[in-house]
Amino acid sequence: MTTLRQSVQAQRRADRLDLVADVLVIGGGPAASWAALAATSEGARVVVVDKGYLGTSGATAPSNTGTWFVPPGAGREAEIERRQKLNGGLAIPRWVDRTLHRAWQGLHALAEWGYKFPNDDSGKPYLTNLRGPDYMAFMRRRVLRAGVAILDHHPALELLSESGVIAGAAGVDRQHNRPWRVRAGAVVLASGGCAFGERMLGATGLTGDGYLMAAEAGATLSGMEFSAQYACTPKNTSLSKGVPFAWASYYREDGTRVDTANQERFAPVAKALLEGPVWGRFDKGTPELNGWLRQGQPNCFLPHDRAGIDPFTQKFEVMLRCEGTVRGVGGIKLVADDCSTGVPGLYAAGDAASRERVTGAITGGGGPNSSWAIASGNWAGTAAARYAAREGGNMAERNVVAMGRAGLRPAKIARPDVRAAEAVQTVRDEFLPIDHNFYRNETTLRKSLEKFDHAWCDVRDHLAGSGTDAVKTREAAALVASSRWAFASGLARAESRGMQRRVDLPATDPQFVCAFETTGLDHIEVKRCAIADTVPA
Amino acid sequence: MIEIVSASRCIECDICVRVCPANVFDPVRKQAPVIARQEDCQTCFMCEIYCPTDALYVAPCAEGPTGISEAEVEAAGFFGGYSRALGWNRGKPGGSENDPTQYIRTSPR
Ligand SMILES: Cc1cc2nc3c(=O)[nH]c(=O)nc-3n(C[C@H](O)[C@H](O)[C@H](O)COP(=O)(O)OP(=O)(O)OC[C@H]3O[C@@H](n4cnc5c(N)ncnc54)[C@H](O)[C@@H]3O)c2cc1C
Ligand code: SF4
Ligand code: SF4
Numbered sequence: 001m002t003t004l005r006q007s008v009q010a011q012r013r014a015d016r017l018d019l020v021a022d023v024l025v026i027g028g029g030p031a032a033s034w035a036a037l038a039a040t041s042e043g044a045r046v047v048v049v050d051k052g053y054l055g056t057s058g059a060t061a062p063s064n065t066g067t068w069f070v071p072p073g074a075g076r077e078a079e080i081e082r083r084q085k086l087n088g089g090l091a092i093p094r095w096v097d098r099t100l101h102r103a104w105q106g107l108h109a110l111a112e113w114g115y116k117f118p119n120d121d122s123g124k125p126y127l128t129n130l131r132g133p134d135y136m137a138f139m140r141r142r143v144l145r146a147g148v149a150i151l152d153h154h155p156a157l158e159l160l161s162e163s164g165v166i167a168g169a170a171g172v173d174r175q176h177n178r179p180w181r182v183r184a185g186a187v188v189l190a191s192g193g194c195a196f197g198e199r200m201l202g203a204t205g206l207t208g209d210g211y212l213m214a215a216e217a218g219a220t221l222s223g224m225e226f227s228a229q230y231a232c233t234p235k236n237t238s239l240s241k242g243v244p245f246a247w248a249s250y251y252r253e254d255g256t257r258v259d260t261a262n263q264e265r266f267a268p269v270a271k272a273l274l275e276g277p278v279w280g281r282f283d284k285g286t287p288e289l290n291g292w293l294r295q296g297q298p299n300c301f302l303p304h305d306r307a308g309i310d311p312f313t314q315k316f317e318v319m320l321r322c323e324g325t326v327r328g329v330g331g332i333k334l335v336a337d338d339c340s341t342g343v344p345g346l347y348a349a350g351d352a353a354s355r356e357r358v359t360g361a362i363t364g365g366g367g368p369n370s371s372w373a374i375a376s377g378n379w380a381g382t383a384a385a386r387y388a389a390r391e392g393g394n395m396a397e398r399n400v401v402a403m404g405r406a407g408l409r410p411a412k413i414a415r416p417d418v419r420a421a422e423a424v425q426t427v428r429d430e431f432l433p434i435d436h437n438f439y440r441n442e443t444t445l446r447k448s449l450e451k452f453d454h455a456w457c458d459v460r461d462h463l464a465g466s467g468t469d470a471v472k473t474r475e476a477a478a479l480v481a482s483s484r485w486a487f488a489s490g491l492a493r494a495e496s497r498g499m500q501r502r503v504d505l506p507a508t509d510p511q512f513v514c515a516f517e518t519t520g521l522d523h524i525e526v527k528r529c530a531i532a533d534t535v536p537a
Numbered sequence: 538m539i540e541i542v543s544a545s546r547c548i549e550c551d552i553c554v555r556v557c558p559a560n561v562f563d564p565v566r567k568q569a570p571v572i573a574r575q576e577d578c579q580t581c582f583m584c585e586i587y588c589p590t591d592a593l594y595v596a597p598c599a600e601g602p603t604g605i606s607e608a609e610v611e612a613a614g615f616f617g618g619y620s621r622a623l624g625w626n627r628g629k630p631g632g633s634e635n636d637p638t639q640y641i642r643t644s645p646r
Contacts, residue, residue, distance in 0.1 A: 028558075052558030061558070062581035064638060116634040126639045133586060133623065134633035153560055174560055199599040204559040204579035238580035238599040243638075246646045289644050296638035298622035299582055303597035306615060 004045055004149035017173060017180040019149075020395045021047045022388040023381070024168055024182045026156045026210065027190030029058030030370065031350025033139035034106065034377025035188045035384070040146040042385035047182050048148055049171060051155035051191075051205040051471075055140040056133075058192055059202035059326050059351070060370065063132040063241060064297055067374075068367035069107055070100050083368075087360025088497040089513050092533050095357040098337070102378055103371030110135075113142060130370060154180055155205075157474050158404025159187065159213050159346070165391075166217060166345035167400045174468045183400055185392025186345045186384035189214060189332065190377060193325035193351035194482045197428040200231070200240040200321045207475040208325075208482035210352040214332045215481065216403045219341045219348075221518040222529075223356040224482075225489035226329035228322075228437050228499045229363045230266055232280065234303040235317040242365065244293050244300050244311075247285040250278050251315060267501070270320055270438045279315035322432045327365035328499060329355050330486065333517060336534045338383035339376050345387060349373070349380035356515060356531075361498025406460040406521070407470070407477030414464035420476035423463070426455045427479045431486070441504040445491045452484045460522070485518045492516050492526040538578040539595050541607050544569045546592035546616065552628060553584045553593060575602060582619050589628035591617030 002010075004021060011017050023039040025032045028050025039046045050057055070076045080096050107127040111117055115138045117125035143150060153175045160168040160183065168183040191210030195203035211221060231240035232248070242265075250258035250269050258272045272278045285293065290312050294301055304311040325331055331354040335342040339349055350373040359368050405411070407420070430448040431437055459480055465473025493516055495509040496502045515529045539561055542553075547569035554562045554570050558581065563573035569592070572578075580599040585591070594610045596603045610616055624632015 052560070053556045056556050056581070056583040056587070057558035062583055064636070066638075066642060118634050118636050118639065120639060128642065129636065129638045131623075131633040131636050131638075133583065133625070134630045137630045152555065175554075199580065201581055202558075202579065204577065204581075234597070236600045237597045239597070243641060284646075285644070289641065292637040292640045292644075295622075296636050296641055298619060301622075302582065302619060305618065306597050306613075 003147065004047055008149055008151070016178055019047055019182045021045050021182055021184045022392060023186050023188065023384045024049065024184035025188045025190055025381070026169060027058070027192060027350070027352070028052055028054035028152070029190065029192055029350060030060050030136070030139065030373040031352070031377040032188070032190035033143050034374050035190055035349050035381030036143050036148045037146055038378045038381030039385040040148055042382055042389070044385035044388055046148045047151065047184070048143065049151045049154040049156050049169070049180070049182065051153070053152040054143065054150050055136045057202070057205050059206065060132045060373070061136040062201045062299070065130050065132060065370040066367045067107060067128055067130055068100060068103060068371035069128040071104070072101065076100060087362045088508070090356055090360035090515070090531055092357045092531065094533060099358050099372055099375040102375035106374035106378060151180070155471050156191070156209065156213070157408060157470055158402050159217050160400035161217065161403055162398045162400050164344065166343060167395065167398055170402055172468055172470060174471055177468050183395045183398060185388025185395055186347065188380045188384050189346065189348045189352045190350045190380070191352050193328065193331065194227070194479070195326050196322060196324040196431040196483060197424050197479055198322045198324065198432055199238055200233070200323060201238050202326070206326055208478040209474065210348070211332060211485070212406070212478040212481050213404070214341060214343070214346065214348065215519070215521055216405060217343045217346055219343050219346065220333040221330060221485055222333035222354040222515050224325070224330035224485040224518050225493045225500050225516055226356070226361055226498060227325045227486040228440065228501065229324070229326070229328040229365070230270065230320040230322050230434070230438050231327070232266055232269060232318050233321050235319045237303045239300055239303055240321045240323060241297060241300050243297050244282050245280065247282050247289065248280045249283050250280050250318070253277055266320060269318070270434050273320060274434055278318055280318040281313070281315045282311050283313070320434060320438065322437060326351055327363045327369065329359055329361065329364065330489070331355065334534070337379065337536055339380035340383060345391070347380040347384045349376040361500065363499060404474070406456070406481070407463055407465055407474040410460070410462050410464050412461040415462040418458045418462040420463065420465070420472040423455045423459050423476040423480050426451055427483050431483050439501050439503050440490050441502060442491065445487050449484065449487050449491070452480055452487065455480045456484060481521060484524055488524050488526050489516045489518055492528070538575055538580055538599065538602055539572055539584065539593065540602055540605055541594040541610055542569050542572060543592040543594070543607055543616065546590045548590050550589060552587055552589065556587045557584050585617070586620045586623060586625045587628045591620060
């Protein structure tokens with residue numbers, strides 16, 4: 001039997017690439033890598049398509065991510081209880097526990113496979129941190145060794161279906177400007193969260209494509225109101241890493257200190273930024289800690305070193321960057337323990353999926369998200385492989401239809417004056433500002449939604465994309481769609497909870513210990529639902 | 538953003554073309570790659586560490602090019618600075634075993 005990689009090689013010079021696989025994984029971050037490994041170990045033939053390059057793309061690769069590494073036992077119960085007090089009561093302890101458990105196994109497997117963790121003081125590998133570039137380079141080698149065909153720079157543009165069952169995806173090889181199609185028995189969406197056009201680390205590929213593809217297939221989104229996570233960065237840089245800022249003081253123009261004691265981390269900084277420029281200085285640590293910060297988080301110091309500033313003694317101007325659902329919460333709703341989405345043949349993992357059941361209303365940054373990527377990637381990959389084995393049949397004989405609409409196939413006549421860049425600019429202007437999103441209120445939410453609705457109509461009706469241009473037109477459609485889901489949910493949750501900060505409704509309302517689910521593309525429906533556990537597999 | 542491909546350092550391996558997650562570079566036959574889509578750069582510094590000869594320079598400003606010159610980067614010793622700090626060498630991973638982040642995480646804030 002020819003392997004998938006041989007098929008890719010054989011079609012090297014063809015005008016299009018056409019493959020048949022058991023499982024197609026869309027994405028190139030940790031969730032995609034773990035899903036690919038899990039599906040292969042079930043015996044599936046797996047293709048991974050990444051918009052970028054598996055190893056450098058996504059939010060983890062350029063960062064240094066803490067993991068949520070909590071041994072089983074009393075300590076784990078205490079940790080679950082601790083988080084439950086912070087997360088607005090929206091997480092489900094059983095899901096937290098199973099995530100911690102699966103990640104615990106995955107991290108031990110990484111050590112066994114030879115990933116170079118540092119040792120702790122007792123000489124055992126310290127599994128509570130993964131250095132992004134090294135971790136993802138390691139995962140790439142592992143995935144290749146497992147026999148998976150990785151197609152870098154092959155963004156997926158749309159899903160394929162056969163009578164309502166997901167049967168693959170199609171897209172473009174953007175470095176050779178040729179279309180590709182992979183028919184597969186099951187698809188895992190591991191395309192990350194949405195950064196809403198912000199210039200933060202890893203954001204370039206994180207445009208909500210997976211949400212749009214899932215919604216077109218009829219999937220539901222959940223928790224999209226929790227898309228207001230922000231991180232502090234030196235002004236105009238991409239370095240949205242929080243660690244050193246834990247030891248920062250903040251100052252206004254007149255030199256007065258911004259009081260950050262006993263408050264949500266960046267809330268006082270956000271308020272001060274609405275009034276004028278703010279400066280930071282890493283002046284709360286000891287010399288020993290400062291040395292570890294420099295050595296352990298070297299990219300955080302590139303802006304300072306390259307500007308000739310000593311950030312431990314000198315002030316530097318800061319800004320807040322929106323991280324949307326990347327370190328937020330919302331995403332594709334999972335309907336069962338196996339990460340299925342309710343659409344037959346479609347699974348979701350990592351930031352593409354809603355993390356509400358695990359992180360509740362607060363960020364999963366600092367550990368939960370990376371552990372979730374490991375756990376959900378494994379569950380989704382395993383389930384997709386089993387589904388494909390059970391239901392896939394002879395994929396090569398299946399007649400598939402392409403499901404992509406907005407940004408690919410305009411509903412009305414294509415108009416050259418409707419451009420992707422303008423739609424993206426609308427999203428940036430309306431979604432990113434602190435007084436629109438970090439702090440929300442009904443008036444601005446409604447005003448922005450009107451603009452998003454308008455942009456959506458333009459994109460849906462008139463924005464056409466072909467060849468490699470389709471990547472941008474499709475991203476524009478996904479960004480506008482994601483903004484509408486996020487702000488529509490923000491409006492529906494008429495209270496403040498976790499990262500949803502409604503200045504017009506600052507109280508947390510006990511009647512809102514619930515989820516908001518979003519469906520629809522043209523007409524968006526936001527439904528209030530009970531926080532429901534799923535049935536164990 | 539990515540600002541400099543140093544032709545004098547580059548060995549024309551096209552690794553940066555393959556690894557840049559934003560597809561910023563275009564290969565050129567028998568020459569150093571060109572920065573073809575600078576506005577797409579996400580300022581992630583990945584190309585710098587994957588380049589085997591430290592021929593790339595990414596300025597930390599993510600909003601637009603600063604116009605820094607190769608001579609300035611060379612004089613300041615910035616080429617390869619991030620790789621060295623990580624412990625990567627000739628475009629290959631290394632140094633994660635020396636990451637002291639565990640002590641940061643357990644430090645009082
Ligand atoms: C600066 C920063 C620091 C962080 N620190 C921590 C931390 O300390 N602890 C923690 O737990 N979490 C942290 N996070 C969050 C963590 O990085 C993410 O939760 C994690 O990367 C999610 O993994 P993923 O695989 O789901 O998505 P990603 O790693 O974001 O990968 C998404 C992938 O999908 C690909 N893709 C997107 N669209 C398409 C398409 N249409 N077709 C094909 N491929 C596509 C992208 O190219 C990318 O490869 C941090 C995030 C940032 C930005
Ligand atoms: S990776 Fe470095 S050496 Fe290779 S082509 Fe790019 S700039 Fe030149
Ligand atoms: S900094 Fe990142 S996005 Fe920019 S050119 Fe280098 S690898 Fe590409």
